[in-house]
Amino acid sequence: MSHPEHKDYTGAKFGMWLFLFTELLLFGGLFILYATYLTRYPQQFAAGGKELNVVFGTANTVILLTSSLFAAMAVTSVQKGDRTTTLRLLGLTVLCAAIFMVNKYFEWSAKIHHGIYPGSPRLGSAPLGESVFFGLYYVTTGLHGLHVLVGAGLLSWIGMKVNHGKIHQGDFVTLENGALYWHLVDLVWIFIFPLYYLIL
Amino acid sequence: MSTEAAHHILSYRKLTAIWGALLVLTALTVLITRAELGALKVWAALAIASVKSGLVIAFFMHMKYESRPFRIILFVALVTLAIFIGFTFFDVLYR
Numbered sequence: 001m002s003h004p005e006h007k008d009y010t011g012a013k014f015g016m017w018l019f020l021f022t023e024l025l026l027f028g029g030l031f032i033l034y035a036t037y038l039t040r041y042p043q044q045f046a047a048g049g050k051e052l053n054v055v056f057g058t059a060n061t062v063i064l065l066t067s068s069l070f071a072a073m074a075v076t077s078v079q080k081g082d083r084t085t086t087l088r089l090l091g092l093t094v095l096c097a098a099i100f101m102v103n104k105y106f107e108w109s110a111k112i113h114h115g116i117y118p119g120s121p122r123l124g125s126a127p128l129g130e131s132v133f134f135g136l137y138y139v140t141t142g143l144h145g146l147h148v149l150v151g152a153g154l155l156s157w158i159g160m161k162v163n164h165g166k167i168h169q170g171d172f173v174t175l176e177n178g179a180l181y182w183h184l185v186d187l188v189w190i191f192i193f194p195l196y197y198l199i200l
Numbered sequence: 201m202s203t204e205a206a207h208h209i210l211s212y213r214k215l216t217a218i219w220g221a222l223l224v225l226t227a228l229t230v231l232i233t234r235a236e237l238g239a240l241k242v243w244a245a246l247a248i249a250s251v252k253s254g255l256v257i258a259f260f261m262h263m264k265y266e267s268r269p270f271r272i273i274l275f276v277a278l279v280t281l282a283i284f285i286g287f288t289f290f291d292v293l294y295r
Binding site: 010013014017018021024025028029031032035036039040054058061062065066068069071072073075076079080176179180183186187190191193194195198199 | 207209210211212215216218219222223226229230233241242245246248249252253256257259260261262266267269270273274277280281284285288289292293
């Protein structure tokens with residue numbers, strides 16, 4: 001059973017970064033749409049932005065930054081060969097992801113309750129720019145939320161591999177790549193937060 | 201890409217310090233955008249967001265300790281994005 005398994009640590013991580021760049025361009029496209037429509041409908045975007053809750057936005061920013069810290073620490077702990085700490089940190093990261101999604105649920109529920117959702121009668125009678133703003137808001141934060149769910153699933157799966165000893169001090173690139181994905185989710189939010197919640 | 205042994209391990213203390221800096225910058229961006237600064241607050245918020253991303257990429261994502269090819273592809277990706285954004289705005293703003 002001692003086949004020398006081929007491992008390419010640098011190649012695996014390089015591939016992950018290339019994938020992250022496609023993600024960057026995906027969200028970059030959404031930010032370009034936001035910016036061009038902001039120049040076309042400045043008043044309506046300002047009115048739409050006033051509807052968003054800065055407290056929810058700030059709380060979710062702090063939660064994601066903290067989860068990113070836990071993910072980065074998990075990489076450090078696996079490199080040190082401290083499995084218990086790695087598992088604990090991965091658990092905390094996934095917990096932060098869950099809290100983020102619960103906040104998102106309350107935030108979206110409140111919006112929908114106020115009749116703000118794509119195709120709603122309220123937005124239908126509002127100026128066109130407001131529909132555009134909330135359309136982009138739902139697409140961007142929705143796609144980001146989907147990434148949070150995928151990231152949480154990925155990190156849970158990685159946690160199981162750590163638990164089974166498949167990921168350890170000598171072979172941890174899967175954990176490192178999972179953490180990289182998680183940091184990307186954080187990076188995207190770092191721009192969503194000021195653009196949607198703060199500057200309008 | 202030869203020596204596999206040269207993994208750089210970031211200390212918990214350093215990671216926590218970066219996290220602290222990120223929280224301070226978040227507080228700063230919220231405070232700045234509460235003030236009535238007009239268009240300036242957009243640029244201030246974007247500048248702070250860029251600094252925050254820089255910290256996340258350099259330390260949390262270990263880019264500061266990666267080899268040259270990693271930095272080259274990061275640079276290429278950011279330039280590509282900048283070209284997309286720049287050329288879109290040449291069109292939108294001077295139509």
